[in-house]
Amino acid sequence: MSKFDHIRPFYDTEVNKAILGIVDDPMMKAIMNFTFPEMEDNEWKKQLSRTHSIRDFQINFIYPAIRMVLKKSSEGLSYSGFDKLDQHTAYLFISNHRDIILDTSLLNYTLYNNGQMMTSSAIGDNLVKKPFLMALSRLTRNFIVQRGLPARELLESSKLMSAYIQELLMHENRSVWIAQREGRTKDGNDATHKGVLKMISMARGEQSEMDYFKQLNIVPVSISYEYDPTDMLKMPELMAKSREEVYVKEKNEDFITLLNGIIGQKKRIHIHVDTALDQEIDLIVKSADSPNKQFQALCDVIDDKIIANYKLWPTNYIAHDLLNNSDQFAVEYSADEKEAFEKRLENGVDTKDDVAVKNFLAMYANPVTNQEALKVKE
Known part of the structure; x- marks a missing residue:
């Protein structure tokens, strides 16, 4: 028994047994149905049951899942x-x-x-x-x-x-x-x-x-x-x-x-x-x-x-300008991008609470502030 056993990943010799232990879990079904929406449950279960290494599990199941996450919830x-x-x-x-x-x-x-x-x-x-x-x-x-x-x-x-x-x-x-x-x-x-x-x-x-x-x-x-x-x-x-x-x-x-x-x-x-x-x-x-x-x-x-x-995005520059009541970085974003960000702020934060607004904006603005400070430091 290794001293690392209670913290380490599975060995490849343990992978198949571990998969068989969770293949019928509702959360596995949710992940697989999300990842392979056209595939019947018995098909992905069959493929999982033949998996015997971490690399195969990552490449054949987790990699497609992340690709689907990117497709559904990002713009690249x-x-x-x-x-x-x-x-x-x-x-x-x-x-x-x-x-x-x-x-x-x-x-x-x-x-x-x-x-x-x-x-x-x-x-x-x-x-x-x-x-x-x-x-x-x-x-x-x-x-x-x-x-x-x-x-x-x-x-x-x-x-x-x-x-x-x-x-x-x-x-x-x-x-x-x-x-x-x-x-x-x-x-x-x-x-x-x-x-x-x-x-x-x-x-x-x-x-x-x-x-x-x-x-x-x-x-x-x-x-x-x-x-x-x-x-x-x-x-x-x-x-x-x-x-x-x-x-x-x-x-x-x-x-x-x-x-x-x-x-x-x-x-x-x-x-x-x-x-x-x-x-x-x-x-x-x-x-x-x-x-x-x-x-x-x-x-x-x-x-x-x-x-x-x-990588600084328009959201970072918009938040920095809103936080500082300026248009210092206005060239970095469009009016539509600013409107979309302000809508997100209004939907999620009580805009009458100045402290809440400041905290939300700082979350996005601080990477700009820190990059600017680094330029001065250099």
Whole structure:
């Protein structure tokens, strides 16, 4: 029995049994009927029952499902930077995080389209409490991040996850996706949490942190949605934060957000992958004289790359101008685009509540603000 058994994806030898365990689940029927609307249930069940590897499950069932999601809920996916990746190299993709399922699914969809290795991805156990979702996540090469543990157990869990990431990258030559912070960015400010990097570095042994990070081939990823399908669902937490209140999630909130993220309208989507941060890490070692400063410098580099490569859409510019009562970026959008965005705002937010309006607009405007600040910094 492996020490990773309670967090790892299924082995290929376990895949068929796991599929047979969920093939009759109503949620599987919903997914397959959505993905293959012309196919009889017994046909996709027969095909599933013959599936014996994660790769086959991803390519034959999940890939078409994501393609259908894009067709039904977006106006297309564009991407950049993938031509600079080496198909034989394992990368640690550190990404901004907007949507629970789609961020990593769309990255893998794009990697596969470009002949690249798909990732093993970190997913919080709060998202896979239902047995069906746990099985599905393990069938799509996700590994489980344990949340809400007491301090001592959290430390042990972090060490285990660090060791598993090392195992994937260095021994299995498998790329890994992890979000730059715990939980999705709600306010549009994409920032890397130092704790994520500290967790990753726990398995380094006698190596220095920066030497270890260089070995991991860290690649920052920027993903942006023209419309955030969960923007309205983020409002209660943003409002609580603005009132300095503790936000308590509703029952099934994560599951509802998950579903809305998948089926909600996103319009255009863009993913950019950068190059591995080898030179940047060398510069950090030369310029920062303590491990703590080096960690912070690496966080800053990742943030700058994600912000700089974030694709800004008309919605971002419209929100920035509305928030600042200006027309600074009016050339970036049309009157129709502005009207559609204002309608979305009116339908989802009490426009008499200035704080609510400000929070909603900031969610879309902050990527513009951050990119402008980066230009000044440079």
